Amino acid sequence: MAHDKATTKKVMPFGGGPRLCPGADLAKLEIAFFLHHLVLNYRWKTMADDFPLAYPYVEFKRGLLLEIEPIPDMAGIGNIET
Numbered sequence: 001m002a003h004d005k006a007t008t009k010k011v012m013p014f015g016g017g018p019r020l021c022p023g024a025d026l027a028k029l030e031i032a033f034f035l036h037h038l039v040l041n042y043r044w045k046t047m048a049d050d051f052p053l054a055y056p057y058v059e060f061k062r063g064l065l066l067e068i069e070p071i072p073d074m075a076g077i078g079n080i081e082t
Ligand code: HEM
Pocket: 012, 013, 014, 015, 016, 018, 019, 020, 021, 022, 023, 024, 026, 027
């Protein structure tokens, strides 16, 4: 059934109906830009002793603390920041 407990979407970050956030598409575009630059220009790995739990939903034991470091400039190869 389409609306049983397993499939109902309870997370609505932008609201819904007539009060739906009018900035939702802009916000999602900005998030896509951010993730694009993050994965292209930074290495990131989870801190030691953290791991994902996949049940009953995805969460991290220690809150997904990340170690992030910029990828050194390789004369423009594989790095889009100048
Ligand atoms: C991640 C970013 C954003 C989130 C999570 C978010 C979330 C929300 C939520 C939950 C509401 C209330 C909806 C309701 O009352 O039911 C709202 C309203 C609103 N948001 Fe956003 N929003 C975001 C970004 C933006 C941006 C970028 C803009 C404008 C450029 C924007 C403009 C507005 C406006 C004007 C309202 C009031 C709409 C109304 O009352 O009719 N929001 N937003």
